[in-house]
Amino acid sequence: MKASRSRVVGTTVATALALVLAGCSADSGSDGGSRGGSDGGSDGGESAELTFWGWAPGYADAVKAFNKTHPGIKVTYQEVQPGAKGGYQKMLNAVQAGNAPCLAQVGFETLPSFAAQGALQDVSKVARQDTADFLPAALHAVSLGDALYGAPVDTAPMALFYNKKLYDSLGLKPPATWAEYKEQAKKIHASGPGRYISSPYLNYDYAGLAWQAGASWFGVEGDAWKVGVASEANQKVASYWQGLVHDGLISPAPMYDQAWYTGLGNGKIATVVGAVWQAGVIKGGAKDGAGDWAVAPMPQWKAGDTAVGNAGGSATAVLKGCETTKAAWTFAHWLSTDRTTYGELVTKASLYPASYGLKDLPQLKAKDPYFGGQPIYDVFARASRNVSTDWTWGPVMTKTTADLDDALGKAWAGKGTFKDALTTTQDKTVAELRNQGLQVAK
Structure with missing residues (x-):
């Protein structure tokens, strides 16, 4: 890939990515055609089988909860090594081999690398109505212009x-x-x-x-x-x-x-x-x-x-080759916004939400016995507003x-x-x- 001649309009991750992605980004995702059936409405006949690779504590239970409430979509969770310890390379190898899962846990810091290697799928056609649910900085971290490569899950002040x-x-x-x-x-x-x-x-x-x-x-x-x-x-x-x-x-x-x-x-x-x-x-x-x-x-x-x-923040990214982008987005958006499930992720993995609608979760107000009964997320709530x-x-x-x-x-x-x-x-x-x-x- 050669450097793009696209006009640079800022220094966010999204605009910086324009330098490496013009002419080599993944094709826009389709909203039909699936390995496990055909995509339809979320609760009106949508059918798909998806695989999700990740490692965060609580993700396996989250997938089980999703499958119970979305009978038309079956998500299989496979735990991989944390990204820097081998998970990311496994994902990239799978994309290159043409057998990658539809969904993967990818840190904000690594998304530019994945995008530069053409490893991500654009899901903007099926996701735009939901983007207002996320904090702007988090959304920018998974976007490039009009393209969207997944749903932001958490931030890391x-x-x-x-x-x-x-x-x-x-x-x-x-x-x-x-x-x-x-x-x-x-x-x-x-x-x-x-x-x-x-x-x-x-x-x-x-x-x-x-x-x-x-x-x-x-x-x-x-x-x-x-x-x-x-x-x-x-x-x-x-x-x-x-x-x-x-x-x-x-x-x-x-x-x-x-x-x-x-x-x-x-x-x-x-x-x-x-x-x-x-x-x-x-x-x-x-x-x-x-x-x-x-x-x-x-x-x-x-x-x-x-x-x-x-120091961190991650997304549920949609990898190149996914043929069920509508179902993939349904799961990704749900994981980032479902109050019950995300509350469990706060408890199990200490995630801090990238979604506007989760800032008042009771788990973020609870007193933590490990930390002497301190409601520690009050500190991070203030910190999140001061991240440059x-x-x-x-x-x-x-x-x-x-x-x-x-x-x-x-x-x-x-x-x-x-x-x-x-x-x-x-x-x-x-x-x-x-x-x-x-x-x-x-």
Whole structure:
């Protein structure tokens, strides 16, 4: 594919995608013809058999609930490895082989890559009447002009998860700034040699830190991609975390390793700066910490600011080759908007809805025993309003994040620097863009 000559009208994901998709996007979805029958009205004879690949907790039960209430459509759920751990590559391989499922869980950050490879199906012909149900930023993340590639499910505003029991014992309050956070890290580690603050961040968690600081990774100049992973603004973020590593304040336990969960449960790891979905990760993997933890707003670079990063968000995407787009959209829209089902996803997976109609779910107002009875989603509700929309994901994020993870892993372990990690990732990303025939701004 060559870079498009389409006019660039902004720097949202949708408009940035125009550079790589003109002339190579998937054909518009049909609203008839199915592997399992023919599409009809939602409750008036619609018949189809669909397969859905995903990994989020609660999705299997959601599919069962859908099948009970939509007898004409049978959805088979197949759990795959989380995207970055192999799920995305499996999806792309299946599309190339012509045997992909109709539906797949795809993160907002990865949709540009899928679209650039022609792996997505346009469902706009069958979905337009439902698009008003979604927050604009979430809808933009799954759109390109008039094309729509799926239904946004959740967004991922960030906050500070902290061990309140430990904080109280040390006379600490949640930090308002990153400078204060660093000083607290010193006090926490001084209180016990095995105590640390947040352990390593990789891929989209680290992107969220950059996002909050206004340190963009990608942009658009004319008909070319601008890559800024190693920009001065990003180096500011890298320098901060490099200092924490240098001072020995970061837990050596790799994120999501059993040692990490153990540290969260026994108070050895005092904080996690992460997205809303991390609540489910922490609760599920560190049960011994129940009642000790709380949630506070993300620390700021400047006192009084309210900037928030985003680390995730996903869609139920329709993959290239799906012949039952009407039925596929029926399920995708239902998963994102059904109050009973989504309430269960809040409980099981700590998802935060992308749909307007779900902001008042009782699960989002409930007091969480794990977090000391705090209604933690109040924090994320405020945070979601402060996530900057001035962020563009690039078209080769699978490659970018793989290279970043490799380099960051070494930096967190003290075997490299964050500066080098960003520079290496930028160089490899630029090379990959050019390898795909895309123009890169100097």
